[in-house]
Amino acid sequence: EVQLLESGGGLVQPGGSLRLSCAASGFTFSSNAMSWVRQAPGKGLQWVSSISNTGETTPYADAVKGRFTISRDNSKNTLHLHMNSLRAEDTAVYYCVKCGGTCQHSRFDVWGQGTLVTVSS
């Protein structure tokens, strides 16, 4: 069974940092691009970033560019999102997502359960 398990969410002060992790199982992690998608409370879905299967390609949403870094460890089947200079508007549930091969021209076919990040003083 394909599973994605996020961790690392929590309460952080504005300007602070947090690292989210996503443990993947049930599929060949190194063959699939991955993404992070967030959802602010009561709002819609917002794509945050994607990473190719090798980690070479890492596009970001403008809202997080320069502050967030996506990375992966294919030896440990783990995806990360390093978040710096956090703002109140980054408050959201963050979903780890498996892409169907690549992300572009494909689909987000498996989603984790999400981890809540709250940025507040």
Add this chain to the structure above:
Amino acid sequence: DIPLTQSPSFLSASVGDRVTITCRASQDISIYLAWYQQKPGKAPEVLIFGASTLQSGVPSRFSASGSGTEFTLTISSLQPEDFGTYYCQQLNSYPLTFGGGTKVEIK
């Protein structure tokens, strides 16, 4: 960026009704559109990709069509378990964008 406009934003329908949701892209995205269903408190699940391909395991009452800038998702006979919010997503180019969502309520 490629904004996606979904309509309606809310709909209320009865069991057995035929329901259609529209998604319009601001520019040509070919067939690179997916549809997701999200139930309250849960992660989204993919229903359709490539504009019209049904994801494995999704009931056949769901169908979709379109290309370019106009897309539709149809539920042929609404079932009680179909409540939730439906999102379209374009995967033609980065940044990947989602529509604003259509909340479906069962009367």
